[in-house]
Amino acid sequence: MAHLTYNASRIRGLSVRDIRFPTSLQCDGSDAIHPDPDYSCAYVIIYTDTDFKGHGISFTIGRGTELVVAAVKSLAHLVVGKNLKDIYDDFAATWRTLTSESQMRWVGPEKGVIHLAVAAIVNALWDLRARTQHKPLWKLLVDMEPEELVSCIDFRYIGDVLTKEEAVEMLKEMIPGKENREERMLSRGYPAYTTAAGWLGYSNEKIEGLLKQFMSQGWRHFKLKVGQDLEDDKRRCQFVRELIGEERTLMVDANQKWDVDQAVSWMTELSPYKPLWIEEPTSPDDVLGHAEIAKALKPLGIGVASGEMFQNRVIFKQMLQAGAIDYCQIDSCRLGGVNEVLAVYLMAKKFNVPVCPHAGGVGLCEMVQHLQIWDYICVSGTTKGRLIEYVDHLSEHFKTPSKITSCHYIAPKVPGYSTEMWEKTLQSYEYPYGSQWKELFKEGKYRDPRTCPPPWVEHREAGDITQR
Structure with missing residues (x-):
């Protein structure tokens, strides 16, 4: 099948829908800050004057999704009517246009509801681009020349840490061995961990049943939500550690619950259970607080993982500069779509910090597999110290859900960003x-x-x- 000719194609329309799932009824996704999440998304479809469409998602947890939908509608005029060639020939400029609309920027800038809306649109644009090239997104990124890929990134605000020239050189250095690494992703896949047994609202019986099920399938890395009650956390961590044994890995996640001193003291109490990391120990805006926590916990062998709620590439830059995170957790929707995520991967490479993406929400597993596979093939060249989060909730609502074999994400082969949902789902769960x-x-x-x-x-x- 021939590739779409961009010169002859333009965007003729954009739709956005509020899609919500009642996950709070089973406590799926529950944590110390969000006890009753209804996993949701603002779901964007970009229509062209051809048969090609782009599907994009921005993950939310229920109330507030209508705000993201409204913001998408307010930004839609920036892409509708545009030629695809103009968008993709200077994708960094397109991205800056979306994040710098003169009046909408005031209620951001590059953060919060506005940035979630940007992510939905940008993710749809990348899905469209991959579909027109008949490639899964990871393969589209892998096949780009270094200069072309770097041209998609807006380096404003991060040029003091990473320049275009440095980024291009990083990618060129990784060209040798690309074919072998690509074959590894297609055959063996990328290692994963699961949070599906660790939600805070689950009973001991449910946790035990799920852990035994996952261990029988070969899973070796598990994450547990903490932060609501110290004594209960100690009991639950001990319970899980005894179930999984010393040879398997435990991570814990507080979802921004604590003050800095509280995070240090709480994790000191949990250190006997040997967690690999504490995720989101405090406010996602507190760079120096994260640094203080990381320094205090290092002698205990506990790393700090964060990034799920970092507003933009600037916060990631500062966290990396300050040595405040040991594991960089990009989010495919919190950041402004693929363009900005690429910048964070490259900065993490420069600071030698492994990227372990946040996933598990609506479509997040489907999206981050593409990003992490590209990172392995073109940026890091290793899976050592790196894992992708996996939760199987709601995967059945996607036409091409992520595929897990032997606890590894297998590189998808279907064109696009794996974000298209079934029409039946949209009709059933539109709110x-x-x-x-x-x-x-x-x-x-x-x-x-x-x-x-x-x-x-x-x-x-x-x-x-x-x-x-």
């Missing part, structure tokens, strides 16, 4: 009018926003809003 949500409202398991009046009254003449 609040999907058939599954209507049934949940009818059963009284969720408040129906279609019939419940809002808690405020808008006085249009006065122009103010008052509480009922």
Whole structure:
């Protein structure tokens, strides 16, 4: 099949939908900060004047998804009507346009709801690009010449740490052996760990059953949520350590729960259970706090892993500069899509910090496999000290879900970014009018926003809003 000719193609439209799953009913995804997440996403489809479409996702956890959807709609005019050639010939400029819209930037910039919206659009653009080239995204990235790939990155704010020239040289140094590394990803795959048994809301019985199931399948790396109650954490860590044995790896995740001193003292108490890392010990904006925690925990053999909630490449830059993280956890949606993620991988390479992506949410496993496989083939050249998070929740809603064999992600072969969802899923779980949500409202398991009046009254003449 011939490749799409960009010169003759343009984006004719963009749709965005609020897709939510009622995962809080089973405590799936629960942690010390987010006890009742409903895994969700803003789901973007980019339409061209051909048969090609691009599918993009930005992960959310329920309420607030409507804000991301609104932000996507406000940014859509920046890509709709554009020629694909103009977008992809200078992708860094396209990315900067999306992150620098003069009025929308004020409610960012490059962070929060706006950046999540940018991610959804940018991820859809990369999915579209990979589809038009008939390649999975990782292969598209691998086959790019170093100069072409680096041209996709906006180096503003990070040039003091990484220049374009340095980035190109990094990639050129890794060209030897690329074919062998690519074959390894296609045959053996990338090592993974699972969080699926470690949610904070799970009972001991459920944790034990899941751990035994995973161990029977060969899993050797497990993550456990902590941070709500110290004595309970000690009990749960001991319980899990005794189940998995000393030879398997345990990681723990506090999801930003603690102050700096509290993180150090809490993890000192948990150190006898030999966790490899503590993930998100404190505020994701506290660079110096992370550095202090990392320094204090190093003698205990505990690393600091973080990045799931880092706002942008600038925070990653500072964390790496300060030696504040031992494991760099990029998120495919928190950052502004693939372009910005590439920059973080290259900075992590310069600072010799392994990247272990955050995954597990709606579509995250599907996306990060592409990024980490590209990193192995073109940037790091190793899987040592590196793992991809894996949770199988909701994978059945994707047309090409991630494939796990012997606890390894196997490199996908289907063109695109693995982000396309089934139309039946979209119709069933679009909030609040999907058939599954209507049934949940009818059963009284969720408040129906279609019939419940809002808690405020808008006085249009006065122009103010008052509480009922």
